[in-house]
Amino acid sequence: MAFPVHRPRRLRATESIRALVRETALAPDDFILPLFVCPGEGVKREIGSMPGNYQMSTDEIVKECAEVASLGVSGVILFGIPETKDETASGGYDDQGIVQRGVRAIKREVPKLIVMTDVCNCEYTSHGHCGKVVAGEVDNDATLEWLAWSAVSHARAGADIVAPSDMMDGRVGAIRKALDAEGFARVPILSYAAKFASCFYGPFREAAESAPQFGDRRGYQMDPANGREAMREIALDLEEGADMIMIKPALPYLDLIRQARDRFEVPIAAYQVSGEFSMIMAAARNGWIDRTRAMMESLTSIRRAGADFVLTYFAKDAARLLA
Ligand code: PBG
Numbered sequence: 001m002a003f004p005v006h007r008p009r010r011l012r013a014t015e016s017i018r019a020l021v022r023e024t025a026l027a028p029d030d031f032i033l034p035l036f037v038c039p040g041e042g043v044k045r046e047i048g049s050m051p052g053n054y055q056m057s058t059d060e061i062v063k064e065c066a067e068v069a070s071l072g073v074s075g076v077i078l079f080g081i082p083e084t085k086d087e088t089a090s091g092g093y094d095d096q097g098i099v100q101r102g103v104r105a106i107k108r109e110v111p112k113l114i115v116m117t118d119v120c121n122c123e124y125t126s127h128g129h130c131g132k133v134v135a136g137e138v139d140n141d142a143t144l145e146w147l148a149w150s151a152v153s154h155a156r157a158g159a160d161i162v163a164p165s166d167m168m169d170g171r172v173g174a175i176r177k178a179l180d181a182e183g184f185a186r187v188p189i190l191s192y193a194a195k196f197a198s199c200f201y202g203p204f205r206e207a208a209e210s211a212p213q214f215g216d217r218r219g220y221q222m223d224p225a226n227g228r229e230a231m232r233e234i235a236l237d238l239e240e241g242a243d244m245i246m247i248k249p250a251l252p253y254l255d256l257i258r259q260a261r262d263r264f265e266v267p268i269a270a271y272q273v274s275g276e277f278s279m280i281m282a283a284a285r286n287g288w289i290d291r292t293r294a295m296m297e298s299l300t301s302i303r304r305a306g307a308d309f310v311l312t313y314f315a316k317d318a319a320r321l322l323a
Pocket residue numbers: 118120122130165166200201202203204205272273274275
Protein backbone atom coordinates (compact mmCIF):
# COMPACT_ATOMS: atom_id res chain seq x y z
CA MET A 1 0.00 0.00 0.00
CA ALA A 2 1.49 3.30 -1.02
CA PHE A 3 0.11 6.75 -1.77
CA PRO A 4 -2.28 8.18 -0.55
CA VAL A 5 -1.79 6.25 2.73
CA HIS A 6 1.93 6.91 2.75
CA ARG A 7 2.93 10.52 2.55
CA PRO A 8 6.61 10.99 3.52
CA ARG A 9 6.09 14.75 3.35
CA ARG A 10 4.17 14.56 6.68
CA LEU A 11 7.52 14.26 8.45
CA ARG A 12 8.98 17.25 6.61
CA ALA A 13 6.28 19.76 7.45
CA THR A 14 8.04 21.89 10.08
CA GLU A 15 11.57 22.44 11.29
CA SER A 16 10.66 20.82 14.63
CA ILE A 17 9.53 17.60 13.04
CA ARG A 18 12.45 17.59 10.62
CA ALA A 19 14.81 17.95 13.58
CA LEU A 20 13.03 15.10 15.38
CA VAL A 21 13.57 12.61 12.57
CA ARG A 22 16.99 13.84 11.39
CA GLU A 23 19.37 10.89 11.07
CA THR A 24 22.74 12.61 10.96
CA ALA A 25 23.98 15.32 13.29
CA LEU A 26 27.10 17.47 13.11
CA ALA A 27 28.94 18.70 16.19
CA PRO A 28 32.10 20.80 16.61
CA ASP A 29 33.94 17.82 18.08
CA ASP A 30 33.54 15.95 14.77
CA PHE A 31 36.14 18.23 13.22
CA ILE A 32 39.93 18.43 12.93
CA LEU A 33 41.45 21.58 11.42
CA PRO A 34 44.56 21.24 9.22
CA LEU A 35 47.20 23.93 9.93
CA PHE A 36 50.46 24.89 8.21
CA VAL A 37 53.33 25.84 10.49
CA CYS A 38 56.30 27.82 9.19
CA PRO A 39 59.47 29.39 10.66
CA GLY A 40 59.66 32.93 12.01
CA GLU A 41 57.68 35.07 14.39
CA GLY A 42 54.47 36.96 13.80
CA VAL A 43 54.11 35.29 10.38
CA LYS A 44 50.57 34.80 9.07
CA ARG A 45 50.57 34.50 5.26
CA GLU A 46 47.29 33.75 3.55
CA ILE A 47 47.35 30.88 1.05
CA GLY A 48 46.10 32.28 -2.26
CA SER A 49 44.08 29.25 -3.34
CA MET A 50 42.66 28.61 0.16
CA PRO A 51 41.02 31.82 1.44
CA GLY A 52 41.03 32.04 5.23
CA ASN A 53 43.92 29.56 5.59
CA TYR A 54 47.45 30.65 6.44
CA GLN A 55 51.04 29.61 6.78
CA MET A 56 51.66 30.55 10.42
CA SER A 57 54.68 30.74 12.68
CA THR A 58 54.47 28.92 16.02
CA ASP A 59 53.37 32.01 17.99
CA GLU A 60 50.50 32.62 15.54
CA ILE A 61 49.60 28.90 15.51
CA VAL A 62 49.25 28.94 19.27
CA LYS A 63 46.80 31.86 19.10
CA GLU A 64 44.87 30.07 16.37
CA CYS A 65 44.74 26.89 18.44
CA ALA A 66 43.36 28.72 21.47
CA GLU A 67 40.50 29.90 19.27
CA VAL A 68 40.03 26.45 17.75
CA ALA A 69 39.76 24.94 21.24
CA SER A 70 37.32 27.61 22.42
CA LEU A 71 35.01 26.70 19.52
CA GLY A 72 34.88 23.07 20.69
CA VAL A 73 36.75 21.69 17.65
CA SER A 74 38.49 18.45 18.68
CA GLY A 75 41.93 19.14 17.34
CA VAL A 76 44.33 20.15 14.64
CA ILE A 77 46.64 18.30 12.26
CA LEU A 78 49.97 19.96 11.57
CA PHE A 79 51.86 20.23 8.29
CA GLY A 80 55.33 21.77 8.20
CA ILE A 81 57.01 24.26 5.90
CA PRO A 82 60.69 23.84 6.82
CA GLU A 83 63.51 26.38 6.37
CA THR A 84 65.30 24.07 3.96
CA LYS A 85 64.63 20.87 2.08
CA ASP A 86 67.12 18.14 1.13
CA GLU A 87 67.40 14.74 -0.52
CA THR A 88 67.00 12.91 2.77
CA ALA A 89 63.98 14.80 4.20
CA SER A 90 66.04 15.48 7.32
CA GLY A 91 63.76 18.35 8.43
CA GLY A 92 60.98 15.81 8.88
CA TYR A 93 62.60 13.79 11.66
CA ASP A 94 64.68 16.51 13.33
CA ASP A 95 63.65 17.06 16.96
CA GLN A 96 64.16 20.78 16.26
CA GLY A 97 62.09 20.57 13.04
CA ILE A 98 59.26 22.96 12.35
CA VAL A 99 56.42 20.55 13.16
CA GLN A 100 58.14 19.41 16.36
CA ARG A 101 58.47 23.05 17.49
CA GLY A 102 54.84 23.66 16.59
CA VAL A 103 53.64 20.63 18.56
CA ARG A 104 55.61 21.64 21.65
CA ALA A 105 54.28 25.21 21.54
CA ILE A 106 50.65 24.12 21.17
CA LYS A 107 50.81 21.40 23.83
CA ARG A 108 52.38 23.91 26.22
CA GLU A 109 49.74 26.61 25.71
CA VAL A 110 46.58 24.69 24.74
CA PRO A 111 47.13 21.24 26.32
CA LYS A 112 43.60 19.88 25.94
CA LEU A 113 43.49 20.36 22.16
CA ILE A 114 44.31 17.15 20.26
CA VAL A 115 47.43 17.66 18.17
CA MET A 116 47.85 15.22 15.29
CA THR A 117 50.83 15.26 12.97
CA ASP A 118 50.93 14.30 9.33
CA VAL A 119 53.79 11.86 8.91
CA CYS A 120 55.18 12.22 5.39
CA ASN A 121 58.37 13.32 3.63
CA CYS A 122 57.08 15.39 0.70
CA GLU A 123 57.26 18.67 2.60
CA TYR A 124 60.93 18.01 3.45
CA THR A 125 62.44 16.53 0.28
CA SER A 126 64.01 18.82 -2.33
CA HIS A 127 62.30 16.79 -5.08
CA GLY A 128 58.88 16.87 -3.38
CA HIS A 129 58.29 13.11 -3.44
CA CYS A 130 57.03 11.32 -0.34
CA GLY A 131 60.08 9.08 0.05
CA LYS A 132 63.67 8.31 -0.78
CA VAL A 133 64.27 8.52 -4.52
CA VAL A 134 66.60 5.81 -5.86
CA ALA A 135 67.21 5.71 -9.62
CA GLY A 136 64.22 7.95 -10.32
CA GLU A 137 61.79 5.88 -8.22
CA VAL A 138 60.50 6.21 -4.67
CA ASP A 139 62.10 3.33 -2.77
CA ASN A 140 59.50 1.84 -0.44
CA ASP A 141 61.60 0.02 2.13
CA ALA A 142 64.28 2.70 2.41
CA THR A 143 61.55 5.26 3.15
CA LEU A 144 60.10 3.34 6.11
CA GLU A 145 63.02 4.33 8.33
CA TRP A 146 62.44 8.07 7.73
CA LEU A 147 58.75 7.67 8.50
CA ALA A 148 59.44 5.78 11.72
CA TRP A 149 61.95 8.43 12.83
CA SER A 150 59.45 11.21 12.05
CA ALA A 151 56.64 9.56 14.01
CA VAL A 152 58.89 8.99 17.03
CA SER A 153 60.15 12.56 16.86
CA HIS A 154 56.57 13.88 16.72
CA ALA A 155 55.60 11.71 19.69
CA ARG A 156 58.64 12.95 21.63
CA ALA A 157 57.48 16.53 20.95
CA GLY A 158 54.10 15.64 22.44
CA ALA A 159 51.89 14.73 19.47
CA ASP A 160 48.71 12.99 20.62
CA ILE A 161 48.17 11.04 17.38
CA VAL A 162 50.43 10.37 14.38
CA ALA A 163 48.93 10.11 10.90
CA PRO A 164 51.08 8.61 8.13
CA SER A 165 50.00 9.86 4.69
CA ASP A 166 52.77 8.64 2.38
CA MET A 167 51.17 5.37 1.15
CA MET A 168 54.36 3.28 1.43
CA ASP A 169 53.66 -0.43 2.04
CA GLY A 170 54.40 -1.54 5.59
CA ARG A 171 54.68 1.91 7.08
CA VAL A 172 52.06 1.43 9.79
CA GLY A 173 53.89 -1.64 11.11
CA ALA A 174 57.25 0.12 10.96
CA ILE A 175 55.88 3.16 12.82
CA ARG A 176 54.11 1.02 15.47
CA LYS A 177 57.29 -0.92 16.14
CA ALA A 178 59.41 2.22 16.44
CA LEU A 179 56.90 4.01 18.70
CA ASP A 180 56.67 0.98 21.02
CA ALA A 181 60.44 0.61 21.14
CA GLU A 182 60.86 4.25 22.14
CA GLY A 183 58.26 4.16 24.93
CA PHE A 184 55.29 5.56 22.99
CA ALA A 185 53.01 2.53 23.07
CA ARG A 186 50.15 4.83 24.10
CA VAL A 187 50.32 7.00 20.94
CA PRO A 188 47.64 5.97 18.41
CA ILE A 189 48.17 5.74 14.65
CA LEU A 190 45.56 7.23 12.34
CA SER A 191 46.48 5.75 8.99
CA TYR A 192 45.65 7.52 5.74
CA ALA A 193 44.86 3.97 4.60
CA ALA A 194 42.98 4.72 1.38
CA LYS A 195 44.59 7.81 -0.07
CA PHE A 196 44.06 8.42 -3.74
CA ALA A 197 46.32 10.07 -6.33
CA SER A 198 43.93 13.00 -6.57
CA CYS A 199 43.94 16.31 -8.41
CA PHE A 200 42.05 17.73 -5.43
CA TYR A 201 45.31 18.14 -3.48
CA GLY A 202 46.34 20.98 -5.81
CA PRO A 203 45.76 23.93 -3.45
CA PHE A 204 47.43 22.06 -0.56
CA ARG A 205 50.62 21.70 -2.53
CA GLU A 206 50.74 25.48 -2.88
CA ALA A 207 50.08 25.78 0.86
CA ALA A 208 52.72 23.23 1.86
CA GLU A 209 55.10 23.96 -1.02
CA SER A 210 55.24 20.21 -1.64
CA ALA A 211 54.47 19.61 -5.33
CA PRO A 212 56.69 16.87 -6.83
CA GLN A 213 59.43 18.39 -9.02
CA PHE A 214 59.24 15.49 -11.50
CA GLY A 215 56.63 12.85 -12.27
CA ASP A 216 53.61 12.38 -10.01
CA ARG A 217 52.46 10.29 -7.06
CA ARG A 218 50.64 7.55 -8.95
CA GLY A 219 53.33 5.01 -8.12
CA TYR A 220 52.35 5.13 -4.44
CA GLN A 221 48.97 6.82 -4.02
CA MET A 222 45.91 4.86 -5.16
CA ASP A 223 44.17 4.80 -8.54
CA PRO A 224 40.83 6.67 -8.20
CA ALA A 225 39.15 3.81 -10.06
CA ASN A 226 39.83 1.22 -7.34
CA GLY A 227 37.38 0.51 -4.52
CA ARG A 228 38.21 -3.12 -3.72
CA GLU A 229 41.85 -2.19 -3.43
CA ALA A 230 40.91 0.51 -0.92
CA MET A 231 39.31 -2.14 1.34
CA ARG A 232 42.46 -4.24 1.02
CA GLU A 233 44.66 -1.27 1.97
CA ILE A 234 42.51 -0.66 5.05
CA ALA A 235 42.59 -4.32 6.10
CA LEU A 236 46.39 -4.43 5.74
CA ASP A 237 46.87 -1.26 7.79
CA LEU A 238 44.65 -2.65 10.56
CA GLU A 239 46.68 -5.86 10.57
CA GLU A 240 49.81 -3.76 10.95
CA GLY A 241 48.32 -2.00 13.96
CA ALA A 242 46.49 1.10 12.79
CA ASP A 243 44.06 2.33 15.47
CA MET A 244 41.95 4.39 13.09
CA ILE A 245 41.82 4.70 9.32
CA MET A 246 41.16 7.51 6.88
CA ILE A 247 39.65 7.85 3.42
CA LYS A 248 40.94 10.77 1.39
CA PRO A 249 39.59 12.80 -0.43
CA ALA A 250 36.07 12.66 1.03
CA LEU A 251 33.23 13.79 -1.24
CA PRO A 252 34.35 12.00 -4.44
CA TYR A 253 34.86 8.79 -2.39
CA LEU A 254 31.69 8.63 -0.25
CA ASP A 255 30.99 5.11 -1.52
CA LEU A 256 34.25 3.92 0.01
CA ILE A 257 33.56 5.63 3.33
CA ARG A 258 30.28 3.68 3.44
CA GLN A 259 31.88 0.38 2.44
CA ALA A 260 34.56 0.82 5.07
CA ARG A 261 31.94 1.71 7.70
CA ASP A 262 30.02 -1.49 6.95
CA ARG A 263 33.14 -3.66 7.01
CA PHE A 264 35.43 -2.41 9.78
CA GLU A 265 34.78 -1.67 13.46
CA VAL A 266 37.47 0.99 13.95
CA PRO A 267 36.88 4.75 13.92
CA ILE A 268 36.89 6.14 10.39
CA ALA A 269 38.09 9.58 9.42
CA ALA A 270 37.55 11.36 6.12
CA TYR A 271 39.65 14.22 4.79
CA GLN A 272 37.71 16.95 2.99
CA VAL A 273 40.82 18.05 1.11
CA SER A 274 42.02 21.42 -0.10
CA GLY A 275 40.48 21.16 -3.58
CA GLU A 276 37.08 20.26 -2.12
CA PHE A 277 37.32 23.35 0.09
CA SER A 278 38.60 25.65 -2.64
CA MET A 279 35.89 24.61 -5.13
CA ILE A 280 33.18 25.63 -2.68
CA MET A 281 34.97 28.88 -1.84
CA ALA A 282 35.52 29.77 -5.50
CA ALA A 283 31.93 29.08 -6.50
CA ALA A 284 30.67 31.04 -3.50
CA ARG A 285 32.88 34.03 -4.36
CA ASN A 286 31.35 34.02 -7.81
CA GLY A 287 27.89 34.03 -6.30
CA TRP A 288 27.18 30.63 -7.85
CA ILE A 289 26.64 28.72 -4.64
CA ASP A 290 25.73 29.47 -1.01
CA ARG A 291 28.96 28.98 0.89
CA THR A 292 27.43 28.16 4.28
CA ARG A 293 24.93 25.70 2.92
CA ALA A 294 27.49 23.99 0.68
CA MET A 295 29.81 23.65 3.68
CA MET A 296 27.14 22.10 5.92
CA GLU A 297 25.66 19.88 3.20
CA SER A 298 29.06 18.45 2.25
CA LEU A 299 30.05 17.84 5.90
CA THR A 300 26.68 16.22 6.65
CA SER A 301 27.06 13.94 3.62
CA ILE A 302 30.52 12.84 4.72
CA ARG A 303 29.17 11.96 8.18
CA ARG A 304 26.08 10.25 6.70
CA ALA A 305 28.34 8.08 4.53
CA GLY A 306 29.87 6.79 7.77
CA ALA A 307 32.82 8.97 8.80
CA ASP A 308 33.18 9.42 12.57
CA PHE A 309 35.17 12.60 12.16
CA VAL A 310 36.26 14.92 9.38
CA LEU A 311 39.50 16.73 8.70
CA THR A 312 38.27 19.96 7.16
CA TYR A 313 39.38 23.52 6.45
CA PHE A 314 35.82 24.51 7.40
CA ALA A 315 36.27 23.29 11.01
CA LYS A 316 36.12 26.72 12.64
CA ASP A 317 33.29 28.11 10.51
CA ALA A 318 31.18 24.99 10.88
CA ALA A 319 31.78 24.89 14.65
CA ARG A 320 30.77 28.54 14.94
CA LEU A 321 27.56 27.82 13.10
CA LEU A 322 26.77 24.86 15.35
CA ALA A 323 27.43 26.77 18.57
C1 PBG B 1 51.21 14.74 2.33
C2 PBG B 1 49.80 15.17 2.26
C3 PBG B 1 49.07 15.73 1.21
C4 PBG B 1 47.80 16.06 1.71
C5 PBG B 1 47.79 15.63 3.03
N1 PBG B 1 49.00 15.07 3.35
C6 PBG B 1 49.48 16.09 -0.17
C7 PBG B 1 49.80 15.07 -1.15
O1 PBG B 1 49.71 13.87 -0.93
O2 PBG B 1 50.22 15.51 -2.23
C8 PBG B 1 46.69 16.74 0.96
C9 PBG B 1 45.70 17.49 1.80
C10 PBG B 1 44.82 18.45 1.06
O3 PBG B 1 44.78 18.52 -0.17
O4 PBG B 1 44.10 19.18 1.76
N2 PBG B 1 51.57 13.66 1.53
